[in-house]
Amino acid sequence: MKRKRIPQTTIARLPLYLRYLLKLARKGLRIISSYELAEHVGTNAAQLRKDLSYLGEFGTRGVGYDVAELIRQISKCLGLTKEWKIAIVGMGKLGPALLGYKGFEQEGFKIVAIFDKNPKKIGKKMGNLVVSDVTNLKEVIEKVGGVDIGIITTPASVAQKVANQLIDAGVRAILNFAPVTLGVPSNVVLRQVDLTTELQILSFHLT
Amino acid sequence: MKRKRIPQTTIARLPLYLRYLLKLARKGLRIISSYELAEHVGTNAAQLRKDLSYLGEFGTRGVGYDVAELIRQISKCLGLTKEWKIAIVGMGKLGPALLGYKGFEQEGFKIVAIFDKNPKKIGKKMGNLVVSDVTNLKEVIEKVGGVDIGIITTPASVAQKVANQLIDAGVRAILNFAPVTLGVPSNVVLRQVDLTTELQILSFHLT
DNA sequence: AATTTCTTGTGAATTTAGGCACAAGGCTAT
DNA sequence: ATAGCCTTGTGCCTAAATTCACAAGAAATT
Ligand SMILES: NC(=O)c1ccc[n+]([C@@H]2O[C@H](COP(=O)([O-])OP(=O)(O)OC[C@H]3O[C@@H](n4cnc5c(N)ncnc54)[C@H](O)[C@@H]3O)[C@@H](O)[C@H]2O)c1
Ligand SMILES: NC(=O)c1ccc[n+]([C@@H]2O[C@H](COP(=O)([O-])OP(=O)(O)OC[C@H]3O[C@@H](n4cnc5c(N)ncnc54)[C@H](O)[C@@H]3O)[C@@H](O)[C@H]2O)c1
Numbered sequence: 001m002k003r004k005r006i007p008q009t010t011i012a013r014l015p016l017y018l019r020y021l022l023k024l025a026r027k028g029l030r031i032i033s034s035y036e037l038a039e040h041v042g043t044n045a046a047q048l049r050k051d052l053s054y055l056g057e058f059g060t061r062g063v064g065y066d067v068a069e070l071i072r073q074i075s076k077c078l079g080l081t082k083e084w085k086i087a088i089v090g091m092g093k094l095g096p097a098l099l100g101y102k103g104f105e106q107e108g109f110k111i112v113a114i115f116d117k118n119p120k121k122i123g124k125k126m127g128n129l130v131v132s133d134v135t136n137l138k139e140v141i142e143k144v145g146g147v148d149i150g151i152i153t154t155p156a157s158v159a160q161k162v163a164n165q166l167i168d169a170g171v172r173a174i175l176n177f178a179p180v181t182l183g184v185p186s187n188v189v190l191r192q193v194d195l196t197t198e199l200q201i202l203s204f205h206l207t
Numbered sequence: 208m209k210r211k212r213i214p215q216t217t218i219a220r221l222p223l224y225l226r227y228l229l230k231l232a233r234k235g236l237r238i239i240s241s242y243e244l245a246e247h248v249g250t251n252a253a254q255l256r257k258d259l260s261y262l263g264e265f266g267t268r269g270v271g272y273d274v275a276e277l278i279r280q281i282s283k284c285l286g287l288t289k290e291w292k293i294a295i296v297g298m299g300k301l302g303p304a305l306l307g308y309k310g311f312e313q314e315g316f317k318i319v320a321i322f323d324k325n326p327k328k329i330g331k332k333m334g335n336l337v338v339s340d341v342t343n344l345k346e347v348i349e350k351v352g353g354v355d356i357g358i359i360t361t362p363a364s365v366a367q368k369v370a371n372q373l374i375d376a377g378v379r380a381i382l383n384f385a386p387v388t389l390g391v392p393s394n395v396v397l398r399q400v401d402l403t404t405e406l407q408i409l410s411f412h413l414t
Numbered sequence: 415a416a417t418t419t420c421t422t423g424t425g426a427a428t429t430t431a432g433g434c435a436c437a438a439g440g441c442t443a444t
Numbered sequence: 445a446t447a448g449c450c451t452t453g454t455g456c457c458t459a460a461a462t463t464c465a466c467a468a469g470a471a472a473t474t
Contacts, residue, residue, distance in 0.1 A: 016404065042388045077411070084413070093308065104403065109406050173409040173413050175409060180226075191409060194223075197219070198400060201398060202380040202396055203285050203291055204221075
């Protein structure tokens with residue numbers, strides 16, 4: 001087959017496949033069919049097979065997919081073979097909740113720096129990190145050897161400014177929780193987690 | 208024009224338009240063009256106009272859109288004219304962060320009940336609510352006069368069970384933060400907030 | 415009243431995603 | 445070997461979303 005660009009939608013589904021495959025592996029299961037995997041991820045077998053076909057051919061016809069091999073391939077495709085370093089900016093309500101979440105480190109995302117602007121929070125210990133002053137963001141990030149992903153959990157009013165600081169410090173991926181549309185250069189990846197929007201979409205469907 | 212079904216993608220963008228329009232209204236601006244509005248929400252003018260055209264025709268050619276009118280129409284379309292009642296299940300790290308967020312109530316989403324299973328948390332006051340035992344979920348929800356949206360912030364292992372309880376209590380919309388694919392009947396709307404997936408998508412783009 | 419100017423609203427074209435249906439191909443049993 | 449079984453991989457068609465490009469229409473100007 002001529003290998004094509006992986007669709008955005010496929011990329012968004014790969015983590016779901018991976019999650020269920022890891023669960024299967026923990027249970028000791030070695031082989032899974034497209035039908036069964038699709039079922040558990042809430043999609044259909046044809047879509048699952050097409051998604052996987054973008055990464056290569058690693059099923060066995062008449063049998064199914066090798067769980068360990070699929071895990072390896074999806075992880076490789078998503079770039080999960082290395083550990084990514086994360087900084088969180090804004091240690092209010094949401095920031096500490098994210099910091100305290102064990103799941104990220106288990107999946108290879110390590111939080112290495114946390115920032116705030118409030119003098120009452122700066123210097124405070126949270127988890128096993130100390131809150132740094134956002135004014136020194138660039139220097140602190142340099143000191144920890146660079147950061148791959150920046151998470152913004154500040155008020156919306158300063159989110160763009162924080163994004164600019166992160167980008168200036170060499171961060172090339174941003175996950176933004178503040179309810180504003182951020183502008184970033186095209187070499188920076190941005191994803192938005194927008195909880196009010198989620199509720200409003202639910203509201204639409206309830207109406 | 209023959210009025211067609213509103214695309215999913217349009218529905219997901221309406222909240223972003225609304226958010227920026229409210230900002231404009233606060234600044235006292237009365238008229239906005241599709242170009243300028245599109246610019247600020249990170250899309251293009253043609254898409255914005257097409258999106259709005261699904262709701263009706265309320266622009267003035269040669270002039271632009273009336274900010275107040277657009278706010279009214281989008282709010283109506285999204286069902287934001289009434290107040291929606293919310294229950295949060297799981298008062299660990301994430302649950303209280305959501306509870307403490309002022310933004311939801313400002314947008315017409317009122318948290319009216321919070322649940323946990325841990326006896327140490329049950330009965331504790333959080334915000335101006337008291338944590339109820341999840342075992343009594345149905346009765347508590349009945350007592351507050353019903354709940355429209357359920358937010359799940361429990362461990363993944365119990366998320367499906369909690370979803371079933373919510374549905375059994377008459378909840379027809381669910382926002383799930385637990386990293387599992389939930390199964391719900393077709394008359395229930397489900398949205399997933401999946402932070403690990405978001406990070407993995409960023410990881411893909413960094414690779 | 416006619417002309418100019420500007421921005422909307424929308425058919426049509428294009429691009430992207432989804433799903434069917436079946437040939438291809440590996441495994442097992444005889 | 446060979447036949448039968450089973451599940452993958454994918455060509456092709458359908459549906460959904462995006463983008464283009466321009467006619468339609470409102471206000472301002474002459
Ligand atoms: N908490 C929620 O459940 C929730 C829900 C939806 C959206 N959000 C959004 O997420 C963001 C964070 O929410 P929150 O509830 O944690 O807010 P919060 O007000 O509790 O915390 C914000 C933190 O950012 C810090 N801060 C302010 N300016 C800063 C700067 N320039 N640099 C670094 N830190 C700075 C503040 O000192 C504070 O600690 C907000 O934009 C909010 O709108 C939160
Ligand atoms: N905290 C984060 O930043 C984060 C990030 C990504 C995903 N998540 C997911 O969000 C969910 C919540 O995360 P968290 O960090 O708040 O977890 P947490 O462990 O801090 O809190 C979970 C809470 O749910 C309660 N609980 C357990 N079983 C229950 C039941 N049957 N009914 C009601 N409550 C019950 C627990 O007592 C606890 O208070 C988890 O599924 C987690 O994987 C969290």
